[in-house]
Amino acid sequence: MLQIKDLKAKIDNKEILKGLNLEIKSGEVHAIMGPNGSGKSTLSNVLSGKKGYTVSGDVTYLNENLLDLEIEERAHKGIFLAFQYPLEIPGVNTNIFLKTSLNAIKKAKGEKELDAIEFLKLVKQKASELKFDEKILSRQLNVGFSGGEKKKNEILQMSILNPKLSILDETDSGLDIDALKIVSEGVNALRSKESSFLIITHYQRLLEYIKPDFVHVLINGQIVKSGGSELALELESKGYENLS
Amino acid sequence: MEQLKIDFDKVIESLKLSDENINSRKKNFNQFIENGFPNKKVEDWKFSDLNQIISSNIENLCFHSDLELSEIDETIFIDKFAHNKIVFLNGAISNIDFNYEDDTKVLLTRDLNQNENFKEVNPLVSLNNALTASYIRVTVKENYSFNKPLIIYNITTKDLKSTALNLKTDIVLEKNSSLKVINLFDDNSENNFINIVQNFDIAQDATLKNYKIDHKTNSNIKYCYNNINLEKNSISENFIFSTGSKFIKNEINCNLNDEYSSAFINGILNLTKSQHHEIKTNINHLAENTKSYQLIKSVLNDNAKGIYQGKIYVDAKAQKTNGYQLSKALLLNENTEFDGKPELEIYADDVKCSHGATSGNLDEDAIFYLMSRGLSHQQSKELLIKGFLLDAVEKITDEEIKNLIKDMMGIVE
Numbered sequence: 001m002l003q004i005k006d007l008k009a010k011i012d013n014k015e016i017l018k019g020l021n022l023e024i025k026s027g028e029v030h031a032i033m034g035p036n037g038s039g040k041s042t043l044s045n046v047l048s049g050k051k052g053y054t055v056s057g058d059v060t061y062l063n064e065n066l067l068d069l070e071i072e073e074r075a076h077k078g079i080f081l082a083f084q085y086p087l088e089i090p091g092v093n094t095n096i097f098l099k100t101s102l103n104a105i106k107k108a109k110g111e112k113e114l115d116a117i118e119f120l121k122l123v124k125q126k127a128s129e130l131k132f133d134e135k136i137l138s139r140q141l142n143v144g145f146s147g148g149e150k151k152k153n154e155i156l157q158m159s160i161l162n163p164k165l166s167i168l169d170e171t172d173s174g175l176d177i178d179a180l181k182i183v184s185e186g187v188n189a190l191r192s193k194e195s196s197f198l199i200i201t202h203y204q205r206l207l208e209y210i211k212p213d214f215v216h217v218l219i220n221g222q223i224v225k226s227g228g229s230e231l232a233l234e235l236e237s238k239g240y241e242n243l244s
Numbered sequence: 245m246e247q248l249k250i251d252f253d254k255v256i257e258s259l260k261l262s263d264e265n266i267n268s269r270k271k272n273f274n275q276f277i278e279n280g281f282p283n284k285k286v287e288d289w290k291f292s293d294l295n296q297i298i299s300s301n302i303e304n305l306c307f308h309s310d311l312e313l314s315e316i317d318e319t320i321f322i323d324k325f326a327h328n329k330i331v332f333l334n335g336a337i338s339n340i341d342f343n344y345e346d347d348t349k350v351l352l353t354r355d356l357n358q359n360e361n362f363k364e365v366n367p368l369v370s371l372n373n374a375l376t377a378s379y380i381r382v383t384v385k386e387n388y389s390f391n392k393p394l395i396i397y398n399i400t401t402k403d404l405k406s407t408a409l410n411l412k413t414d415i416v417l418e419k420n421s422s423l424k425v426i427n428l429f430d431d432n433s434e435n436n437f438i439n440i441v442q443n444f445d446i447a448q449d450a451t452l453k454n455y456k457i458d459h460k461t462n463s464n465i466k467y468c469y470n471n472i473n474l475e476k477n478s479i480s481e482n483f484i485f486s487t488g489s490k491f492i493k494n495e496i497n498c499n500l501n502d503e504y505s506s507a508f509i510n511g512i513l514n515l516t517k518s519q520h521h522e523i524k525t526n527i528n529h530l531a532e533n534t535k536s537y538q539l540i541k542s543v544l545n546d547n548a549k550g551i552y553q554g555k556i557y558v559d560a561k562a563q564k565t566n567g568y569q570l571s572k573a574l575l576l577n578e579n580t581e582f583d584g585k586p587e588l589e590i591y592a593d594d595v596k597c598s599h600g601a602t603s604g605n606l607d608e609d610a611i612f613y614l615m616s617r618g619l620s621h622q623q624s625k626e627l628l629i630k631g632f633l634l635d636a637v638e639k640i641t642d643e644e645i646k647n648l649i650k651d652m653m654g655i656v657e
Contacts, residue, residue, distance in 0.1 A: 051608070070615075072615045072619060072620050075616055075618035080616075081616050083613065083616075087610050089613070091638075092628070097614075097617075097627070100619060100627070101617035104619050104620070161617070
């Protein structure tokens with residue numbers, strides 16, 4: 001599904017990613033762990049198309065050159081980024097935003113757009129699966145949401161948009177254990193042969209709930225070690241320092 | 245100016261006026277002649293040089309119009325809710341309809357001689373005082389609340405060109421009465437100068453909701469002066485929806501004359517091309533425990549110019565005043581200009597007054613967030629802009645009118 005070869009990314013003339021290689025196949029869950037400043041968020045930003053980076057290398061997604069695609073085209077083709085810090089958008093109703101987003105993607109795929117009733121039915125179902133209070137959805141997007149509500153809202157968007165490749169950027173940070181369980185269940189419910197996940201995290205904690213197929217260690221812009229889910233436990237006990 | 249004098253004589257001749265009224269008009273006329281249209285050397289007009297704006301947009305401005313009343317195109321009337329109507333057509337009152345109200349509770353007069361509101365405020369108000377040919381006063385009797393809103397339509401037709409219109413309305417709310425009024429512009433004419441003076445006297449416990457809608461794109465130059473007097477425990481809620489005219493300056497002078505009166509002035513400027521709109525407010529806190537609140541949101545595109553000058557004056561008597569104003573502007577293009585001039589003049593010591601102003605471009609991170617959900621750059625921008633403006637629109641307390649304005653902004657819910 002996704003092949004990354006020798007990916008380099010610079011911002012303000014500072015090189016953050018320094019030749020990263022990674023392959024994710026359909027149905028796989030990959031976790032990327034690494035200390036602060038190792039380039040984890042840069043990787044998720046570059047994959048979803050955020051402007052401001054000077055990027056080189058090859059990234060192939062579903063047999064297309066991903067780096068040639070605009071931000072919204074990547075979303076149309078099934079890439080979803082759950083933000084580490086979801087933005088507050090004053091004046092924009094959450095439900096209207098969700099519907100606009102879903103229909104933009106459906107339209108790009110040539111599928112029939114949902115009308116208001118069909119959409120509400122879908123949103124109700126998904127919200128109740130995530131134990132997410134529907135009332136929140138009539139509020140302004142993320143405005144005044146608690147940290148946990150913002151993260152749940154990201155997962156709700158993910159489950160409504162049903163992406164092929166989901167990138168979760170430190171989704172576990174700021175979540176208490178109950179919220180963490182709910183979010184993990186939401187992610188696990190989406191696991192299938194057709195969908196893949198890239199989970200970026202600091203801690204092993206999230207990986208107790210979402211069991212990855214592969215764990216990679218990102219240090220100083222490069223993947224220095226890869227392994228199975230047991231690598232996460234090893235990192236937890238030994239730390240990153242013994243790796244580099 | 246020669247032409248102006250001839251036009252003035254024509255106006256006086258065509259109206260049946262008392263000697264007293266004629267004298268007063270002459271005095272006002274001379275005040276205007278001495279000062280002319282305000283230019284940028286006048287402090288209040290430093291961001292909007294009206295003299296220059298008029299001379300560069302209107303050739304041979306005529307101050308007297310003997311256009312015959314044309315047919316009103318009824319499709320321009322709002323059909324979303326039932327309402328009472330006053331229709332100004334090319335400056336003349338063509339239609340008055342208060343079908344939804346008890347006619348013993350609403351007094352109307354169009355007698356120009358009864359209009360005693362000749363105050364020396366500024367040259368434009370003087371010009372209006374001198375030349376007004378259309379006048380209406382609406383008095384709402386004690387304890388009466390209007391069943392339906394009143395829409396004052398200001399319509400111009402294609403026949404009208406390079407003419408100055410001077411319109412005047414007085415609204416009087418007696419004790420414990422209430423009224424919602426919408427001033428709606430429908431301009432089909434070109435290059436006219438429209439000068440509107442409105443006075444609102446709001447007695448004890450009365451509530452006025454006053455909404456101004458300048459929505460339809462047009463090439464007219466407008467000045468609207470509102471004077472609002474508030475008595476004990478009365479409320480004035482104002483909203484200015486400013487997006488249509490080539491130039492418009494909305495000036496509001498609001499006197500909080502007695503305890504527990506409150507004034508709300510919210511509005512949006514949403515401008516493109518070379519539009520130039522200004523909101524200027526003077527809020528005078530003249531008694532204890534009075535409150536004022538202002539929120540102005542502006543979105544400027546192309547080479548548009550927006551201005552908000554907001555002054556809060558607190559008299560030495562006006563302890564426990566609560567005054568607030570905030571202006572936020574989005575400048576979407578480097579050729580746009582926004583000028584903000586907040587002013588606080590405070591002579592009492594136990595008051596709560598604050599003001600704030602921000603201006604900037606759209607948040608790129610917010611655009612990235614929306615685009616990462618499949619929205620195009622354009623869709624993301626539009627959503628953010630509407631959201632930005634909606635903040636002020638949500639302050640409107642009347643649901644029907646709020647929805648009318650949302651509709652005009654293309655917000656679907």
